Amino acid sequence: MTDVHVIGIGMTKFGRHPEHDAAELGGAALREAIEDAGIDARRIEAAYCGHVFQGMVTGQRILAHEGLAGLPLTNVENACSSGATAVREAALSIRAGEHDVVVAIGTEHLTSRFAGALTPDPSDPEAAVGATMPGVYAMRARRYMAEFGMSREQLALIPVKNKRNAARNPLAHFRKEISVADVLESRPIADPLNLMDCSPVTDGAAAVVLVSDRALRRHGADRAVRLAASALRSGSVDVEPTSMTFEPLTHNTANDAYEKAGIGPGDVDMAEVHDCFSIAEVLRVEGLGLFEQGAYPAAVERGDADIGGRLPINPSGGLLGKGHPLGGTGVAQVVEVVRQLRGEAGDRQIEGARVGLAHCRGGKAVGIEGAACTVQLLVR
C-alpha cells in the first residue's frame, strides 16, 4: 500500500471576512496549496471539502470558481473535525489506490452563520435543557480543578500561551498578547470559563495537496511531509458514568494513530490540539498521552509547552489564538504541522521538529463523550 504525502499547503488569514464567503475563502486556500505544491491543477484527481454550516455543495462552489468542476468531490460534515475528516478521506482514497493526487479543503464563514455559544443540535435532549459547548467544558473544568487542584490562574496560562504564539503567526485571528489578568477579567461565559478561555467566531479556510508514492516520485520529495497516520473515531455511548477529566475518545483515537504509524507519544516533537476552550487543551494533551494526567497545568506554568519548551503545544496559536472556523480548523492544523516540519514557520519555528501531531475533536450528543475525533501524525 502506498504512503500518503503532503506536497502543498494553503491557508487564508483567519479572522472576520465580511467581503468573502466560504467558497471564496476555500478557493483562495486551494489556489495557494496548488501553487505551493508546484503542480499543474489538471493533475488533481479528486477533492474532499469539510465544512459545518455552509450549506449544500460548498465544495462544488469552490471547484466551480477554480476551474476544477467535474472531479469526484465529497462534502464532509463531522462537526469541528470536518476538515480533518476530509484530509483523512482524501488520504484513504490514495491508500486505496483509487487516486494519486487529491486535495482536501476545509472552510467556514462562521461570522455570517452564527454568534455566541455553539450548542448541540436542537433535537438533542441536552440542548433542550440549555446545554452549550462552553457550558459542557466549564463543567469539565470545575471537575478537573476539584480533582487535580488546578488553579484558575493556571488555566488562564493556556490562552496566554496560545495568544503569545498567535502574535507570531501572521495568519492568526488574534495578534495581541494577553495577560492572566486579562483572562480573569474578561466577561463570564460559563463559570469558571470567561470569554478569553473560549475560541472565537472566525472565518477562514485551509487546503492541502496529498499525493501517493508514485506521484511523489514524479513530483520530487524536497518539501514533502509524510502523513504517517490519519485516525478517526466517533464517540461511544457510556454504559456508566465515566470521568469527565479524561478523554477515552482522544486516547483511543491517538492509540489507533500511534499504532498505524509505529510512533509513540514520546516521539512527538510538536502538536496542534483542539483547544476550543482553555480546559480543552489540558484534556487533549493528557488524553493523547503527551503529558501525564493531572500534570499539564504545572507543565504549562514551567514553560514546557512553549515554543522552545520540551513539547510545544499549539505553536500556531491554536483555536484560542489562531481562531476556529469549524471546517477550516482541522486542515489548518495539518498546514501548521507541515510548515513546522519543513522549517518554514518563521518567528514561531520549533527547531528540529521531525514528528508532528494534529488532533481535532468536536460535536456533542447526549450520552456520548464527544462526537468525532481525529489524530493525524506527520513525519519529515
Added chain:
Amino acid sequence: MTATERSVVGVSFRPGEFEVDSDGDGHLLGSRCRTCGAHFFPVRHACAGCLGTDLETRRLSRRGTLYTYTVIHQSTPDFEVPYMLGYVDLPERVRVMGQMIGHESELPLGTPMELDVVPVGTDDNGVVLLGYRFVPASGTGADEEETGND
C-alpha cells in the same frame, strides 16, 4: 416533596424522555438492558455494553448526586441567562444533564439532588409544557427504591 411548581398542570415538553404523573411527580424515561442490566438515558434501541436489543423502557430514579455544574452566562435566545446547568449521577449509573436552582450559591460536588417539575413554556395551543430540573434533595431519599435500582 418540596417542589415549588407541583400545582402546575400541563404536558411533558419531550414525552419520549420525560413524563409527569397526575400527582405532579416528574420521571425521566430511560432504557434498561434485560441482558446485562445497563441503563441509558435517553431511550436506546440497543445496549452499548453488550449490543443486546432486548431493552425495556423504565422510569429512572428521581434522586442522584451532583457530579459537576456550571453557571451559564451566554446561551441561545431560548434560554434566559444566567442559569445553573449540571450533571447528576443516578443510582442506575446513568448521568443526566439538567438545569438546577441555586445559581447564586455554590453547591459542593456530590450534593444529593432530586428531580423537580418546572414549566418551560407553552405549545402552539397555549398548553403549559412541563420540563425538569434538579434541586438539592430533601427528606430521606426513600423514593430511590421505587424504581428498583439494579
